[in-house]
Amino acid sequence: MNIPSKITRANQHDVAITWSDGHQSLYPARDLRLACPCASCVDEMTGLRILQPGQVGKGVAPASLELVGRYAIRIWWQDGHSSGIYTFDYLRELCPCEECRG
Amino acid sequence: MSDKQAILEALRRVQDPDLRRDIVSLGFVKEVKLCGPAAAVTIELTTPACPVKDLLKEQARQAILSVPGIEEAHVTMTAQVRSSMGSRGTGLLPDVKNVIPVASGKGGVGKSTVSANLALALARSGANVGLLDADVYGPSIPTLMGISGKPDMAPGNRILPIRQYGVGVISMGFFLPRDKAVIWRGPMLDKMIGQFLGGVQWGALDYLVIDLPPGTGDVQLSLCQKISLTGAVVVSTPQDVALNVAQKAIIMFNQLNCPVLGMVENMSYYVCSCCGTREAIFGDGGTQRVAEQLELPLLGDIPLSTDIRVQSDRGRPIVLDAPESLAARSFVTVAENLAAQISIRNMSGELNQEIQIAF
Numbered sequence: 001m002n003i004p005s006k007i008t009r010a011n012q013h014d015v016a017i018t019w020s021d022g023h024q025s026l027y028p029a030r031d032l033r034l035a036c037p038c039a040s041c042v043d044e045m046t047g048l049r050i051l052q053p054g055q056v057g058k059g060v061a062p063a064s065l066e067l068v069g070r071y072a073i074r075i076w077w078q079d080g081h082s083s084g085i086y087t088f089d090y091l092r093e094l095c096p097c098e099e100c101r102g
Numbered sequence: 103m104s105d106k107q108a109i110l111e112a113l114r115r116v117q118d119p120d121l122r123r124d125i126v127s128l129g130f131v132k133e134v135k136l137c138g139p140a141a142a143v144t145i146e147l148t149t150p151a152c153p154v155k156d157l158l159k160e161q162a163r164q165a166i167l168s169v170p171g172i173e174e175a176h177v178t179m180t181a182q183v184r185s186s187m188g189s190r191g192t193g194l195l196p197d198v199k200n201v202i203p204v205a206s207g208k209g210g211v212g213k214s215t216v217s218a219n220l221a222l223a224l225a226r227s228g229a230n231v232g233l234l235d236a237d238v239y240g241p242s243i244p245t246l247m248g249i250s251g252k253p254d255m256a257p258g259n260r261i262l263p264i265r266q267y268g269v270g271v272i273s274m275g276f277f278l279p280r281d282k283a284v285i286w287r288g289p290m291l292d293k294m295i296g297q298f299l300g301g302v303q304w305g306a307l308d309y310l311v312i313d314l315p316p317g318t319g320d321v322q323l324s325l326c327q328k329i330s331l332t333g334a335v336v337v338s339t340p341q342d343v344a345l346n347v348a349q350k351a352i353i354m355f356n357q358l359n360c361p362v363l364g365m366v367e368n369m370s371y372y373v374c375s376c377c378g379t380r381e382a383i384f385g386d387g388g389t390q391r392v393a394e395q396l397e398l399p400l401l402g403d404i405p406l407s408t409d410i411r412v413q414s415d416r417g418r419p420i421v422l423d424a425p426e427s428l429a430a431r432s433f434v435t436v437a438e439n440l441a442a443q444i445s446i447r448n449m450s451g452e453l454n455q456e457i458q459i460a461f
Contacts, residue, residue, distance in 0.1 A: 001359045006458040020455060065461045069326045071359035085327075088359070 002092040007073065013061040015075075017091065025095040033060045033077055035094055036084035105171060106134050109141055112165040119154055120442045121449055125162070128449075132180070140174035141166050148445035149308075150181040150228035153438035183229060183308035184448040186332040194300040198232070198307045200332040200444055202363070203325060205355070207347025209316035211339050212368040214242040215410060216436070217313035218419045220335070223437035225268045226421065229308040232263060234298055235273030236325065237315040238284045238291060244275040248417020252276055260303040267422055272302050288320040295324040309444075318354040326358040332444055333361035335401065339369045340388035348389075352396060363401070363443040365393045366436050370403035373428065399443060402436035405429055 003020045010016035013029035033056050036042075041051040056079070063076045072087040092100075113131055114124045125131055125145060133144040145162060147155060159177050166175035185199035195201065204217040214237065221233040235243035244250065247266050253276055254262045263270030274284060274294070286294075304310065315321050325331065334355050338348040348365070355362050367389035371382045383406060393400040404410070407429045413420040421430040 001356075003359075003455055004457050005455070006460070008458075008460040062461070065459065067457060067459065069328070069358060069360070070330050071326070071357070087357075 001071065002088045004088060004091075007065065009062075013059070015062060015065070019092065023092075023095070025091070025097060025100075027091075027094065027096065029061050030056060030058065031096065032062075032075070032086075032094070033079075033081070035086075036081065037086065037090060038081075038083040040083060105136055105141075105169065108169045109134050109136075109143065109166055109172070112169050113143070113162060115165050116158060116161045118158065120446055121148075125158065139172055140176070141169075141172050142176040142178070144178045144180060147179060147181045148184050148449060149441040150183075151224050151438050151441035152181070152445075153435070153442055155179055181228065184445065186444065186448050187330055194296070194329055195304060195310070198304055198310045200308065200448075201310045201312065201329060202332055202440070202444070203236075203312040203314050203322070203334045203360075204337060205314045205322065205334050205351045206316050206337045206344070207318070207349070207351045208338075208344045209240075211316075211337050211344050211348075212404070213237075213316070213337050214246055214313050215414050215419070216335070216337050216366055216368060216404065216433070217311050218243060218246045218414075219421050219430075219433040220437050220440065221269050221309075221311045222267055222419050222421045223434045224309050224311070224441065226425075226434075227437070227441070229441075230306060231268075232270040232272075232304050232307045232310040234302075234310060234312045235271070235275065236295065236298065236312050236321050238274045238286065238294060238321065239315055241273045241275030241278075243271060243273045243313055245417060246414050246419060247271055249273075249276070256303045259301075261297075261301055262303050267419075270304060270307070272298055291320040292324040295321060296328060299328060309441075318350055322351075322354060323358070326355075326360050331360045333363035333447060335363055335366060335440060336398075337366045337368050338389050338392070340367055340382065340385040342385075342388065345388050345392050349392065349396070352398070361447060362396075362398055363440060363447070364399035365389050366401050367403045369406040372406045375408075399439065401439040401443070402432055404432050404436070 004017045005020045006018040008016050010026050015027045017025045042049055061078050063078045065073055065075050068074050068085050072085045074085050076082040110126055114126045116125045130145050132146045135142040159179050162177045163175045183199050204213050206213050221231050225231040235241050249264055249266050253264050256262045263272050336348050336351055338344045352362050369384055371380050373380050390400050410420050410429045421433050424430050
């Protein structure tokens with residue numbers, strides 16, 4: 001499993017993760033909010049995304065964030081949403097850097 | 103070289119077979135005292151349930167006696183259990199060093215019997231042990247441990263575990279009349295798990311053994327989300343029906359990044375009380391095969407035995423009343439192998455990898 005060594009704010013909105021293998025990821029807040037894996041944002045049976053980009057404001061930002069066991073984080077968004085549990089593996093998959101996208 | 107240094111050099115020849123390093127570089131040698139030709143050495147292991155304690159003690163004694171001029175060797179063995187909680191604990195269990203859920207895929211494979219005997223075997227070795235019965239639907243621990251009372255409350259409205267046979271115990275069964283059943287949905291189970299972890303005054307524990315309900319559901323998930331577990335023990339019988347589902351439990355723990363410390367084969371074989379013939383009623387070596395495939399340690403085999411059943415129903419687990427019996431010894435072996443696996447993990451530091459959150 002991919003394990004982060006440090007999770008921090010990159011700026012007012014975005015989240016930065018340094019992984020234990022040294023890799024660095026920077027997640028734009030709105031992309032992370034739109035990727036929320038919770039059951040109200042993704043249909044549990046079909047896997048289709050329920051949450052649509054139009055429903056999330058441009059200025060969305062995480063209010064706080066905490067570890068879940070040793071496999072995930074939970075993010076409290078300023079828009080009140082907090083049910084998404086982002087596993088480390090999922091976050092690593094989401095890494096938007098060129099190396100990971102390429 | 104002083105005699106003390108000579109003794110330390112000699113002790114470097116004593117290897118811990120589990121940690122694969124010598125006891126001096128592991129920092130286990132706490133004290134070397136000399137009085138003429140007599141030497142007294144204190145060795146501190148990482149668990150009082152160390153399976154090779156006697157072997158290490160004898161090897162240390164021989165090593166000390168090999169030093170010229172030393173004619174007498176006194177070796178004292180102590181233990182200081184290491185913690186796996188690191189900084190990742192959520193603060194729910196600040197004084198508990200290791201949390202070990204006992205899981206299975208299928209029900210009825212003997213999780214509760216294994217949990218109770220494991221807890222008692224660890225406690226008898228000298229460790230501080232707690233036993234949490236998280237099987238809310240079918241709490242068996244009160245029966246197995248012979249407990250019928252209700253727990254007292256500590257100041258601050260915290261629940262005090264009931265101490266029985268040297269182990270602190272909490273079970274849903276303590277809070278529920280016999281003629282009532284728990285019929286709960288997920289959120290209630292989540293709340294109950296939180297209450298049993300954070301709302302109970304467990305005190306300082308080396309090991310907290312958690313008897314889980316069967317399967318891969320709410321209780322397992324809540325537990326893995328709320329605290330940083332040391333690692334799970336997966337119990338199975340040798341049958342394919344049990345083993346196939348046991349693998350599901352292992353997959354769940356892998357996904358939740360909770361290590362699996364090893365498997366236990368229960369109802370492994372039956373020894374005829376008349377002729378002593380050993381028969382593998384549910385098949386031979388099934389758990390061993392799965393454990394090898396998944397590269398997990400097999401912590402031990404427990405026989406199918408009437409005595410285990412009788413003692414369990416009497417509320418006095420077998421390691422308590424017949425510690426020399428084959429069945430009790432097999433539980434003790436499982437406990438020792440488990441303690442060794444925990445020590446290996448904790449010493450390697452892989453569980454303590456810190457995740458810094460600056461948010």
